[in-house]
Each structure stands twice: as C-alpha cells, then as structure tokens.
Amino acid sequence: MGEWHPESPARLQAIEDQLILARLDGLFERREAPLAELPAILRNHTPGALALVRDHTPKVDGETYPLDADTLLCSHSYQAALRAAGAALAATDAVIAGTVSNAFCSIRPPGHHARPSEPMGFCLFNNVAIAAHHALDGHGYERVAIIDFDVHHGNGTAEAFRDDPRVLMASFYQHPFYPYIEPEPCSPTSINIPVPARSKGDVVRPLITEHWLPALHAFKPEMIFISAGFDAHRDDDIGGMGLVEDDYAWITREIMAVARQHCQGRIVSCLEGGYNLSALGRSVVAHLKVLAEID
C-alpha cells in the first residue's frame, strides 16, 4: 500500500523469521494460496465492491490508487486479495475434508473491516466472512463461529452476519477506537465486547471466560474461524492494548477446547492485523504452537 504503510509485505516475512528462530519452520505443512473463485467472493460482497477493487487496481507497477485515506491499491492488489480469500477458502475445504485438522492462513491484505458493499481500513475482501459463507452455503454447515481478537472491531464481519442466525461472532475490541462504531448489545449470535485502551490479559481473559465461552458452548459450532489480529499486543503502537504472547496462546487454547468438544477441532485461522513486526512474529508463533499442539 506504499513504502510508508504499516500493512506491508515485511509482516509475512517477520512471521517466517520468527518461525525459523523458534525452529518450527520445518514442522508445518505449507500450501500455496490459490486464487478465489469469484462466486465465492460474491457470496459476501456486492458486485460493486468486487468491481471497485478489480477496476481500480492500477495497471502500471509503482502506481497506487487510494480507496480511502489508508487503503491503497497497487498493481498487484486485486491478485493479492483473490489469493488471501483463496487461502481462506482452500483452508476451509482442507479442514472440512479432514486432510488437515486446522489451518493458519498467513495472508494479506487483511479482511475484517471490508464491508459487504465496500473495502475499508487496509481490507479489500473479507477473507473470514467469505470462508464462513463457503462453509455454510458451499458445504451445507448450519452453524459456524467467528472469533475475532484483533484490537479493532471486525465491523465488516459483524455487518455481513448481523441478521444471520447461522453465525456466532465473538470478539473483544478496543473502544473507543477505529472504526468508531457504537457498540451494539450482545445477543446469542453477537458477543462483541468493547474494552478500554491499555487493557491487559487480566482484563481480557475473564471477559472471554464469562462471555465468549458459554455462548460458544450453547451455540455448538460445526466449525470455528478466527480473525487472528495481533495488534492488541503491548508492543504494537497501532493499537493501545497490553496483550502479550502468553495471552494469545491462552486464547488459542480456549478456542481449541471448544473446537474439540463441538466440531472435531475444525479451525481455520486467518491473519488480520499486527504491525509491530517482532511482536507479530512472536505472537503468531505462540498461536501456531497451540494450534499444532506443540505447546
């Protein structure tokens, strides 16, 4: 999105670097992200939203096109967005087929701010929402849960499934903060909890225990998607919260326990935010060690 932009290719390299440092890079089965099929994108997005990204992607390398003040397209953006969504779709297929027990999509651009009708906030297509639609409408699942622990509210995901009883969304997010949406009351399918800036694990963990977990157990998801943003980390200056690697490991363990109890461990986790490169890499390692049952 430009040399100055925090949503940069260095983020994925930082994850690779920390996997190597942790001597875990050889332990994971890696798959290339295919391009998403357009009908799968159009289950979540309007044709206008798709056309906005496709038609404004510059044809010349080095040019950018601003969709909003901090969401820019370069000549590779449309392909990258199709591959990010394609990774989430392929991971969903693989987990449902049972060829892998769970999957992490190391992808960018992120997705959870992308509204059904327009991209925003570094996000072009809503990868997790597209994958959730695929599990529901493509595979015939009746109940999926989406857990979002990014520091920002996943407004695009919440909007996509606001009136859909098949999807339980559980999140916490710093408030007041971008995208500056007023909190909505919790319901049986919407457990989105605002928390004040500077909140640490001692605030967040009890909220998860008290609010997310009973709702998840009552809902009995057939599959769990994670919007895995790591910008609530203490070292991340984009957010203002105080989580550390141990908190991400703890949250992942709690999600794993729900998945084991209700859906044979089926989890697809997709990278969202996380902009301090070292903290991002270390937090993803903590998340992956739990998903892979190494820790």
Ligand SMILES: [Zn+2]
């Ligand atoms: Zn974020």
